[in-house]
Amino acid sequence: MQLNPWALTAVVLVAVPAYYLGSRASRFASSTQDFLVARRTVRSRRNAAAISGEFLSAASFLGVAGIVLKEGADGLWYPIGFTAGYLALMLFVAAPLRRSGAYTVPDFLQARLGSVVLRRFATTFMVCIGVLYLVPQLQGAGLVVSTVLPVPVWVGAAGMTVLVAVNVIGGGMRAITLVQAFQYWVKLFAIAVPAFALCVVFLSTGRPGPAGALDSPAPPVFAEETTVDLQTDVTLRVTTLTPVWVQEPGAKTEHLEAWAAGTTTHLHRGARLTFSAGTPAPVADGPANNTDWLRPGSGGLPDMLRTYSLIMALVFGTMGLPHVLVRYYTNPDGKAARRTTAHVLLLLGLFYLFPIVLGAMARMYVPRLLVTNQTDAALVWLPTTMLPGLAGQLVGAVIMAGVFSALVSTSSGLLVGVAGLLSTEVFRGRTSHFRTAAAVAALMAVAIAMVLRPTDLATSVGISFALAASTFSPLLVLGVWWRGLTWPGALAGMVIGGGLVIVALCSYALNGYGGRHLSWFTVQPALITVPIAFVVTILVSLATRGGRPADVNAFMLRLHAPDPLGFTRDRTPARFGQVAGRPRAGRGRHRK
Template sequence: MQLNPWALTGIVLVALATYYLGYRSSRSATSTHDFLVARRTVRSRRNAAAISGEYLSAASFLGVAGIVLKEGADATWYPIGFTAGYLALMLFVAAPLRRSGAYTLPDFVEMRLGSLGLRRFATAFVVFIGILYMVPQLQGAGLTLASVLPVPAWVGAVVVTVLVGINVIAGGMRAITVVQAFQYWLKLFAISVPTFVLCMVFFSGGGPGGVRSLGSPAPPVFTQDTTVSVQTDVTVKVTTETYFYADGRIDGGPARGVARWSPLIPHTVEKGTTLKFAAGTPVPVISDAPATNDAWLHPASGKITDLLQTYSLIFALFLGTMGLPHVLVRFYTNPDGKAARRTTVHVLLLLGLFYLFPTMLGALSRMYVPQLLVTGNTDAAVLMLPSAMVPGVAGQILAAIVAAGAFAAFLSSSSGLLVSVAGVVSTDLLPGRVKDFRVGTAIVALCPLGLAFLLRTEDISLSIGLTFALAASTFSPLLLLGIWWRKLSWPGALAGMLVGGGLVLAALGVDIAAGYASFEAPWYTSQPGLISVPAAFLTTYVVSRLTRYGRPELVNDIMLRLHAPDPLGLMRDRAVARFGQAEDKARAGRGRHRK
């Protein structure tokens, strides 16, 4: 890998801007309210930009284009689902959640159902979901840095962890809000400008010749002589007899020289193998991806399992958003319920605008960087596409802009995840002081960093999809039924979380085992939402009907507090004796941090 000085400059500038904004904002962060909920004074426009900056993670910046390159029409459910989840959040959850006066999701659980045991159980799931979501952010950071600099992948993960940890320890939610709002606009610039330039190159007939149109039913072809280095064991398929040069091990045996693949059977390529293809050769693709452009442009393959998997993904994405702790915690920073709902409307607009661009880049990648289909490393498409379409310094500058935006994505998402999980750890497992928040941040930051080294690097969007399924199967039933159904009991909520979360974790275990043992797992192990989400809702409802003793005595007062209009003044902070009143802290900083 050759050093790209432009990319290095862009990444360094993003890191410096992130550190500066975090440091400047942290100077006024002095109280627990600053670190947990930014004094509850963040107005809707800034909070919407901060939520969007936090939400547009590695799965959005790199993974959406990568999964579109690989899967085609079926992959468009990812950007649709990522955005549409906020519609359900706006309609059913945002305003009541803010009116609860809670500081964290487990705090809301105890407020609604009055069970300290359920709160502790919810704490465990919040920590697990946060860490599981943060691992692909660090893996994506490693991929980005290794794609533009001659460094190993672990360097990017360490850099992101250190930089994010410093900002969160210094200023908590107050510092991170400003950083994330800035990083949304930076990411929008970094994805939109290269997209516009590359589309102009495409429509003007520029770029390398020999590109096969996406409208052609045949598979994509290599536009020039191409060398592919396989970094992990893969299984590929071809549509015609394919001749190439191989150096390594293919189909279970050594290979050195000219080789031939038949379309009748799949073929294996072992780690460390080098493949060389001549210009015009049809591109082999990994075995679970559509091989031809015709199949790529049409959804599914007609199998019932493909349809079920699509609906399972929809369940996970639409309902998983409202169960993500790092998303929900941002609504506690709004002044009132009305501002929380307005924030969600703005988020829908900001996300809808952003997701146009990675989808377009994914389509262009199938024509100009099809070699990624051989290795399955399609998440690198956004990073490699500019240099492939625009040779020379101009392509390097576009690649540098994209790399800087991708690095900002890892920083903003990791910041939100770290601050939300650290807040839960400091208030539920530690005394809850500012010092405890900082200690919790340091502890939490080390866990996903260690897992990023241990776990295999999977397709980023698919791993995030499984995290959404876990959130949809645990906290989504609790929130929807807790906010809108007064007969919910804490045994019912606990049973629903156990069943829904247990099914997702079991599916995750089988899926990981299948990867190591090389056997084909059922479709629902990669997308379990269609089974786990209804099972969680049904279990919660049935058990709640059977356990009336688990309902709080003042449930009518609680429901009134959640749904009463803001001007009635029923909204109150929880744990005032422990943390004080947010409004008291806000007077000292009135006029700041409010737009």
């Protein structure tokens, strides 16, 4: 598959105005407040669009459709959890967090509990979460570029890193706020228009897709002779007798094999498989039959535990993501922060309707992706499969523009969040230090993206959510609503909860490289780690009552008092070092 000129044109049409908006806003960014929190003057509707723009990542644009293609009903928990996380954020954290006047979550924790040690540990975990979340975005860039151009995956990851780093270094939060708000509407257009167009094509045919109807008990079949090149090692599960021509890696000839029903076959990267028309598609992961694909929890108890663990990670993990939380510091007050979250729920709910529909159609039209296990490429292949010729290229071009926006906006938000943490917590808080921190964070992320084994984008993001849920959700919920929280309790809960997730992540990586079976805990550990983190935090806090700060009552009043009473006092990053550059005069204006 080659990149068509229409796709290139669509990407340019998105990139040029985004670059113009960012460069124009960068001219007004001259102080640390501009780079970190956009001078706290972002109105709620624009902030909601910006949050949605950076939150709707490659995992949302490509990953949700891919996970629905592969897992069916069980995959629906991803968009539901992504959206429900903001409901928990709105109810428990958003407004009090803004009223605290903090610049970062570590700053909030020190102001609430008075511990420098806790602040340093929180900074470490926040940076880890931000980098882990940034890695799948860069891997998604590599996937898209390698799908449409004959280049290695690392080329796309490196190119995206350079592009995002240049944008962020130019103007920080003030520069990317308007860009991300613009890119949300680009992404909504780029997912909604193809969904409507392909639905019209599907309905106009009056028959199921060539791979078979979704309610058919049989697995999807190949409508015509199909050749599949494997880009990674895969283990295929076969449900029916499957004849296939196999060309081993490095071999010049192919040979015929007959895979028996109920068996599994391990194939290495570089192998080429040729299936005849009408052959059922073997599946590398997920339900093989459409009957199981439509039924939630078809994998038994381990599948059910993994699903509940995923729900817990997504709901509680949102309040621990650095690029999400930093947005609430840009609101003028707590009321605006809560209103922002309500708008975000509407914007996300609208967007997620469309990748679900496209993922279901992909199962009927591109079953080859079930063999290669590259289901994240579903939206890239679907338009040209359903609409051969110019029409398919045009629809694919619109999708490519949306993918580009998703990758750039989310990567920019994550890089700003991580750079803000490093510049204020590690360096001395100057604008030059922000730029240095952005470059360091970008280099860390691209190095990890090239080393780690690529996996499903939604799965990779789910691990980041599990780490965020197991470290910061207990601290924020209890820190906002429980006076009895102490810094030793907060530190113990964060270290134990985060440590368990890191152990699961290491086990996942090692088992994956070794080709061994992965338990549900290593894939998604939040069902165990989040309750443990809450329990440990509470028990240690009860045992260390002396670690409770003396001014807890005054601080709790600041968190929960209505905004018109004027208890909010914004903290300044100048306490970490002097601001480089002369700030602009005036406080700025905002509209609610």
